[in-house]
Amino acid sequence: MAAKDILIVEDEKMTARLLDYRLKSLGHSVTHIANGVEALEHIHKKLPDVVILDVMLPGMNGFEILENLNEMKDVDLSRLKVIMLTTKNRPDDISRGFNLGAVEYVSKPFKMEEFLLRLNRLISD
């Protein structure tokens, strides 16, 4: 499977480190950002293949990041795959995430193997 450029937007450091470790061991290129505003700037400058996006973030929450991305005319969102990874798992949160363009919604606590399977399926589509 081809290596992908993956951005982890997550303020829980240990979760981000574990994801970073597992994704790098699969050969992907990984960047980790813990702040919503910085994540938006990063995506705007260099569009990754996949964004793993938490909702509760300092600066700007995950939904707001998606709203901002949807408003940006110069960002080709059709190339970007967003996986929400969050403790916010009420039905209206999930539908909000999908409505804003996320292609996967994973609730915390999560099983790493299952998460990686979903990611693999997504990037091999």
Next chain:
Amino acid sequence: MTQPLHNWDVVLLTAILSLLIAATLLTILVTLLTRWRIDYVERRKRVLRESIGDLIIQYTSGDLERGEVEEHLTEKIDYIVLLELVNQLEQSLEGAERKRLQELMEVQSTFDHFLNRFETGTPIEKAKACLYYARIRKIDPNHLPVLKALTRSPEPYLCYSAASALMVHGSLALKRDAFATILQNPSISSMAVTDLIVNFTRFGGEYHDAEATILTEFIQKESISAERRSLLIYSLEQLGYIQAMETLYRYYRQLDKQQAPPDLLEALIRVLARFGMAEILPDLYRFFSNSPHAILREAAADAYGLLKAPESIPHLHWLINDPDFHVRHQAALSLATFPGEDLDRVPSLMLDPDEWEELKDEVQPQTKSSP
């Protein structure tokens, strides 16, 4: 006219000035040294967190053996950092990784470290050991009576920590005893009590009948404060313990509606209404639409909206003109959930027109968007 300085004046002034300069320099030096030391400790902690974090990540991913992790854990600070980082990660994970994290908590050196703290440590060290016990799968049964005694400690954090361990490892009788002790200890925060309720029920039987019975028993104990009993009532609802509702209703019926503590009555009204107990409606009409306590009028307005009896509509019309803003707000919210009720047609004689418009704008979009 000024007089010239004598030699001894010059000497004295020079000495004072030198002392001042020396004191200033010393203060600067001490400040710099303190700053350097703080930075050094912080840097060391950061490095330690990075290295122990790496070990945890590799172990959780199956790339390290337990023995390899144990080799790196030698100092007290190592165990503290290990626990802190495991706690952080554990909240995000389940399945195989979570199981491995729990195994990491139980490595022999970590266990020995906390066992030693439990047996010989200061109260705060004992508390940390108790919290550690609450996280692992098995403890020495001889420690159970000690934990029970610690729930009566004068240190609230130790009572809470010991009770947390008992909620995981104790028999139902021990849990009940610890719970009763904690509920009667006013130094323990409501947040800590809520946390214990969650653990109490998390490790219970399949249908939680025993836990529901114990919680309802405490709700009826007057030796426990009304605030704590209200907390238990809300917990029953959050846990979905429908089997407790009959007992809760019987208890509600026997309470004096004008003398019982208002926060207790409020909790009962709200929770019984959420469980659909329409039997409380006659009391609500009789005692609570006109209660001198705003929290009870608000609870009644909430219950009318939940129970949806058409006879409640005139009461909501009355409460929408209540002197208390929260009651008016709840009444408007409840009324808007009745089919065919249009807030534009509700008489709002007592309200300021601007506030009424604002209230309608706030309430109607909420109710229109709900299914």
